[in-house]
Amino acid sequence: MNKIIGLLFISLALLTACKQDKKGEGITPSKAEIILENIHNRKSVRDYIPGKAVTDEELDKLLKAGMAAPSGQNKQPWEILVINEREILDKLAEGLPYGKMLTKAPMAIIVCGDTIKSNYWYLDCSLVSQNILLAAEAMGLGAVWTAAYPYEDRIAVIRSLIDIPAHVTPLNVIPVGHPKGEHQPKEKWDDTKIHRNKW
Ligand SMILES: Cc1cc2nc3c(=O)[nH]c(=O)nc-3n(C[C@H](O)[C@H](O)[C@H](O)COP(=O)(O)O)c2cc1C
Numbered sequence: 001m002n003k004i005i006g007l008l009f010i011s012l013a014l015l016t017a018c019k020q021d022k023k024g025e026g027i028t029p030s031k032a033e034i035i036l037e038n039i040h041n042r043k044s045v046r047d048y049i050p051g052k053a054v055t056d057e058e059l060d061k062l063l064k065a066g067m068a069a070p071s072g073q074n075k076q077p078w079e080i081l082v083i084n085e086r087e088i089l090d091k092l093a094e095g096l097p098y099g100k101m102l103t104k105a106p107m108a109i110i111v112c113g114d115t116i117k118s119n120y121w122y123l124d125c126s127l128v129s130q131n132i133l134l135a136a137e138a139m140g141l142g143a144v145w146t147a148a149y150p151y152e153d154r155i156a157v158i159r160s161l162i163d164i165p166a167h168v169t170p171l172n173v174i175p176v177g178h179p180k181g182e183h184q185p186k187e188k189w190d191d192t193k194i195h196r197n198k199w
Pocket residue numbers: 042043044045046098099144145146147185186
């Protein structure tokens with residue numbers, strides 16, 4: 001009897017240790033593995049399912065992920081524009097040389113920096129942008145960074161459409177939508193770029 005109870009106990013312990021997923025298809029990945037997988041799966045997506053909107057709930061998650069970014073001296077010098085008016089999106093696409101995919105996107109996020117608040121504004125806003133891109137990947141959305149700063153002509157295009165205060169500069173325009181087609185992340189790992197203790 002003791003032997004049976006012992007065996008039952010070991011089986012239960014093994015089952016718990018293996019953390020079988022709900023479908024019993026294998027070992028549930030750890031939180032770290034899920035997050036790392038998301039980082040490695042992130043890719044620029046430039047084609048979106050026409051007419052499929054990003055919901056308010058999805059947008060809220062993207063914006064909150066963005067604002068969770070670190071910033072120099074915690075100054076948080078970001079200001080974020082949300083664009084979902086078709087006319088503005090199309091005019092942005094027309095004016096931005098590498099932003100033509102905006103004609104297909106249901107919305108875009110423009111990450112701007114307060115240049116008075118911090119000299120690091122473009123670094124801090126880059127981290128906001130990366131958080132948004134990673135959150136989009138995690139939520140099955142597609143997004144891509146399209147550059148505004150440091151190009152004066154592109155910044156002027158955005159300023160001509162939206163009345164942004166002079167001390168605030170748009171860093172980028174991030175179209176967001178539901179990915180159309182298959183998109184694969186690029187392989188970037190290159191161990192020759194790692195320098196351990198000496199160059
Ligand atoms: C600073 C910066 C500027 C970029 N500008 C543009 C752009 O104007 N248009 C565009 O289609 N992609 C732009 N990209 C996206 C890059 O082309 C893309 O990240 C790169 O090719 C690597 O591909 P991946 O994002 O799929 O890993 C930009 C990315 C960064 C970080």
